[in-house]
Amino acid sequence: MIELSLIGIGTGNPDHLTRQAARAMNEADLILLPRKGSYKSDLLDLRKSICDAVLTGQTRMAEFDLPTRDSGGDYVDAVNAWHDAIADAWMHQMAVHLPHGGKLALLVWGDPSLYDSTLRIAERLRLGGLEIAVRVVPGITSIQALTAAHGIPLNGLARPVTITTGRLLRAHGWPEGAETLVVMLDQGCAFEALADRDIHIWWGAYLGMANEALISGPLSEAGPMIAEAKPRLRQQNGWIMDVYLMRRQTA
Missing domain, CATH: 3.30.950.10 (Tetrapyrrole methylase, C-terminal domain)
Known part of the structure; x- marks a missing residue:
């Protein structure tokens, strides 16, 4: 069983985190940090700085390369294919870092409910047969x-x-x-x-x-x-x- 927490982290300021978000991060066994290419390394660094400011226990962090979206063709088809690829990347990271299950956290800019796709990607994992429980920790949009x-x-x-x-x-x-x-x-x-x-x-x-x-x-x-x-x-x-x-x- 994977317990997946989607944690809203606001717009990059650690002060935007709620106490619930900080607690969920510290309760996680693993936080996945996506890399979006060297030209967006600041986004990865921001997530790391938030973790450094909040984590006090044994939570591990793991970086992974986020797939890129095809900019050509039909927009909806391209986004769906991109989400499939991200779900596959999550699955690979879980197999490597949480082979026996555990608590996984993903840090979501703003709030997972507003123009963000992590909830839809998480549903792909469930539809793919993974035993997963998803909870959302709201954040400042x-x-x-x-x-x-x-x-x-x-x-x-x-x-x-x-x-x-x-x-x-x-x-x-x-x-x-x-x-x-x-x-x-x-x-x-x-x-x-x-x-x-x-x-x-x-x-x-x-x-x-x-x-x-x-x-x-x-x-x-x-x-x-x-x-x-x-x-x-x-x-x-x-x-x-x-x-x-x-x-x-x-x-």
């Missing part, structure tokens, strides 16, 4: 960190919020009926495709970290600033994780 950094509420008074991705915003534009829109996983600047400029944007990258970057203002003014900042920050750090909230201005 990038959306919470963004609104806190800018000191704004997520929603308008008694109003809904729509959460989408940069890919969908670029393909379909502003969702019909949406007033507040949170955009995640935007590799570029999908907001540039919006014709309606009566929008305010709050953007943040490396939220909660020493190199946190924040920009806000009317989209017509802040948008070009964000478009300039993103490639520059990616070049400086080797990677970037960012999120933004947009709200249509109402009377």
